[in-house]
Amino acid sequence: MDTQHPLPTPSATGSPAFQGLPSLETLGESSLFDFGKQKEDTSSGEIINQFISSSGQTVQLQKKKMRNANETASGEFSVAGAYSSNGQEWKGDDSYGININNLLDAISAKSNNDEERANVLSSTNSKKRPQKLWVEKWRPKSFIDLVGNEKTNRRILGxxxxxxxxxxKEQLPELPQKTHNNEVTVDMDPLQRPNKKILLIHGPPGIGKTSVAHVVTxxxxxxxxEINASDERAGQFVKDKVHNTLFNHTFSDSPVCLIADEIDGSVESGFIRVLIDIINKDNKATNRLRYLANTQTKSKDKKRRKNLLVRPIIAICNNLYAPALEKLKQHCEIISFKRPSDNxxxxxxxxxxxxxxxDVPIKTINDLIDLAQGDVRNCINNLQFMATNSGSLNQISPEKNDSSSWDTNGKDISISWFKLVNQIFRKDPHRSPKDQFSDLLRQVEMNGNYDRILYGCFTLFPSVKYSDIGVMKPAEISDWLYFHDLMFKSLFEHNxxxxxxxxxxxxxxxxxFGDIANKTDLRVKNMDFEQREVTRANLDIVNSICQAIKTESPGMAAFIHRTSLIFxxxxxxxxxxxxxxxxxxxxxxxxxxxxxxxxILKNMQLTLANMNDDSSEFRTVLGVTxxxxxxxxxxxxxxxxxxxxxTGNFQLLLAKSEEKRVKKRHLDQVLREKSIQEDARNKRAKVSNNAGNTIDFFKSQYASMKKNSNNEDDSRPVSNSTKGKLSFISANSNAKEEGDDDKAGHKNRSSGENSRMWIKYKAGFSNAVRKNVTWNSLWQ
Amino acid sequence: MSLWVDKYRPKSLKTLSHSSDLTELLTSLSEHPRDLPHLLLYGPNGSGKKTRCMALLESIFGPGVYRLKIDIRQFVTASNRKLELNVVSSPYHIEITPSDMGNNDRIVIQELLKEIAQMEQVDFENSKEGLAHRYKCVIINEANSLSRDAQAALRRTMEKYSKNIRLIMLCDSMSSIIAPIKSRCLLIRCPAPANDELVSILSRIVTEENVQLESGVILNNIAKEANGNLRVATLMLESMALSNEMQLKTSTTIIKPDWIVVVTSMANKIQRERTVGCLVECRAVLYDLLSHCIPAKTILQELTFALVNSPIPGIITQNKMIKIIDLASTFDERLSLGNKAIFHLEGFIAKCMVAIDSDI
Structure with missing residues (x-):
């Protein structure tokens, strides 16, 4: 089909029906109501354009191109033909020279004809080829075909x-409200794009989200x-695909709009990351553009512009709260779809x-609607099923389709698990237990969410009314719960x-536990879920303590363990x-x-800090982290x-620890000053008696070294005993060694009465080439 | 300054305080470091398995074993997922805790052990016994939580690389260790200290820390409550000392961990009233316990003993006691086989209520 010029929207222009219409002149002459063409159309399931005019009548439009088909079907055009010949005679009544009433008569006549013909066609066609799914056939093709949600539809279009x-590059008519806050132009997008660059449509299945998106675009x-769940959506593939569609130009004239369907699956995180990536890049590019626009400099940087998102993206999902969507949501204009009204x-x-x-009675249609709970797709599917089921004749006898048979025809409408749980505890006195039992069994199996149902039952059974001796029944049910546990485990083991x-x-x-006395619905609180969450949080705390201890003091790491910590x-x-x-x-x-x-606090790597109090929001309490x-x-x-x-305790502890820290800092400072002074004195001494006694020199050297090491660790008290042991330096050291003093580091230590001396001398300018020089070589 | 548990932890074989037979055995092992077999130390919680293990290593390699550091190692699973694991190691040994790795312990064990095993240790000059650490020691904590696959992976490694590697496994119970591993190891049982041993250890700490003691009875009480767990005993002593101005009197209440207190009070409640209302309260407590990371099996165990050692005389007769133990073992099995702890814990309580009510 050739591409059609976009039709103006009903909201934007006053009279939607007539904007799209070719002039009536052509209508009359061109025999638009071309049966031959119509035949083709119905067979291919296409309806070109269909409007409901102001009088409520359906008008069908077709394109000019089909004119060449005129000649093939001539016999039935007598009505239309009559118009073209008679057209002149009513000139006085109508500016177009055509009597509108006549025209409308003709249309209705034609549509009658049309239907008859379609009837014949369908009876012949149905034998020839498989019928198309009605869902596809009656998928809305234009804006006015859409069912329900008019407001949201218009929002999407807007x-x-x-x-x-x-x-x-088309200037939009200035919206009236925009004039009010014209001063906030800074917030305006330089390309006048909407604030949020992705449109996220969500709603229950089967109400036409995808259709709306397609039609509106x-x-x-x-x-x-369109990228939907059937496409490969892992990492690079989808990235390439999205980038190709969004940033590359297509050969066709019309620009692309990306529709990302069914994005709430669990495996979609890759896809969503790509989307978020695009948005973030675009934000940066936009900011740069805005900045450049403000500073009045021209940028010719094409590459930067490439990151700008200039094509709309529409994302569609069922569940807005799917975890995968968490990050995407903030970038999206979210539109929620409701079920269309029954009417x-x-x-x-x-x-x-x-x-x-x-020929379906209204009642059956209403039943259908009730059953489907607003699911349009489901309705149409059922309708088709009915039509084929009720024989080759397109007649559905009403007695065949009474509501009881609908139950089996309709899709299995399962009630939610918590309703079911409440039903389980409710014994209906008016029904035989056997009936109710089989009914419940059916419901439970249909729901299939056994684990949820059982947790519900387990949570509720103590709060419902039932007769029992002591706790016999809970004791008995525990065996059954074990049975369920085993059966449910097979999910992970035997498929x-x-x-x-x-x-x-x-x-x-x-x-x-089923009892007649249970009448009201009870709320099922999901204790299990809460418990799991809290467990995880607590486990995280323990792990973080473990981790802190391990990293801060590895010496303890061998003896710290998670279970012993907890217990x-x-x-x-x-x-x-x-x-x-x-x-x-x-x-x-x-x-x-x-x-x-x-x-203890230090050892366990616990710190005292202000925390939010759990009981009140504003008060902060000193606590352990x-x-x-x-x-x-x-x-x-x-x-x-x-x-x-x-809390009082912690105040005290905190104060004490602060005090300690201050003291320590002060001590550090004093010691550092002392050592600096010492160093200075040493230097002076060294300068003054450079050629002086070597023994003195070594002594002072050692003393300053000792002091340095003390300063580094102030907790260790300065031990006088070791100082005393440093009795003397052997006079062996001679002048030759002294010459090397400046560049070589000497480490002397004498221990005990043996008065041994180690001298380590390393030659070389860096660690890489430095090597030990033996005492002998120094002597030689 | 640290917890007394850490402060008074023996660092060498000579200072090990209880079970002198075992200490002798370890000393004799350390005297011939070249012949050190693979070891499997098992014994109850707080009996000093790890302390002994480290002391043994210290006597073989010298104090360097306490120079611990943490490395972050990366492993790649079969499905190409990257795992990061913190490994505690010294120059002479390396430690693995299987529970850190979840289901992937097999890969970690294989890769880590092979890597160590294939490296010859070369620097023998710093140790006192030259060739002693031709091998490196691998300590596996909580060996009982090693998966079957991981244990199977160990089997061959233990034999093939025994020249370069020695395994020391620590576990609470040997029941989940497969037989081939057991047969390759020297099994060493670390008994919990007897009460008088506990008391002597505690009294040493008391004198060191200048805690004033009214009488020795209090230490006896602590030892009794600690139930052979030295770690608990020391912690108990410290917390009691600190919260009572470093003075312990006979009347001083013994401090127990909260979760034990809660379990005990739950057991008492069950004995007092056996109704659905009580069951609901118990359920709330159970949820609370589970959410405080107390494993279901531990809860069951504590609860069973609390029920059996009833403070109210006459309620639990001999027969009922047997019944309760029987139920406990049944539900212990269910806890192992099933996944939903809360069902089984509550089921146990309900069944116990029925058992207590019945007239056997």
């Missing part, structure tokens, strides 16, 4: 229109490039029925072939740090305890107690 400037003059759906179905020559037996367990719940160490450490320091009167003891506590109390404390009462008592 969003696409915003791209017009960037894509078509076509309407706005784009050609569609709109009914209208559409009736339209299809009339087109397909089906889930045992899973189907799980359906018996909810029924066991029904047998044991033993952390609970006791928690007790220790919640010691009530304020009660202790004896200062000495207090100091010892504080010393101990600080040591990582929060070990979350792992160690279980008892609610003790938790509260500890939290209250501890």
């Amino acid at each position: 969003w696409l229109r915003q791209w017009s400037y960037a894509v078509f 076509k309407q706005a003059g784009f050609s569609v490039a 709109a759906l009914q209208e559409r179905l009736e339209h299809i029925c009339s087109k397909e020559r089906l 889930g072939e045992l899973l189907r037996y799980s359906s018996s367990v909810p029924l066991m719940f029904f047998q044991k 033993e160490v952390l609970p006791y450490v928690d007790y220790m740090i919640s010691t009530d320091l304020t009660k202790i009167k004896n200062v000495k003891v207090k100091n010892i305890i504080i010393e101990n506590l600080l040591g 990582p929060p070990i109390h979350k792992v160690a404390l279980l008892d609610q009462k003790r938790m509260k107690e500890a939290m209250n008592k501890r």
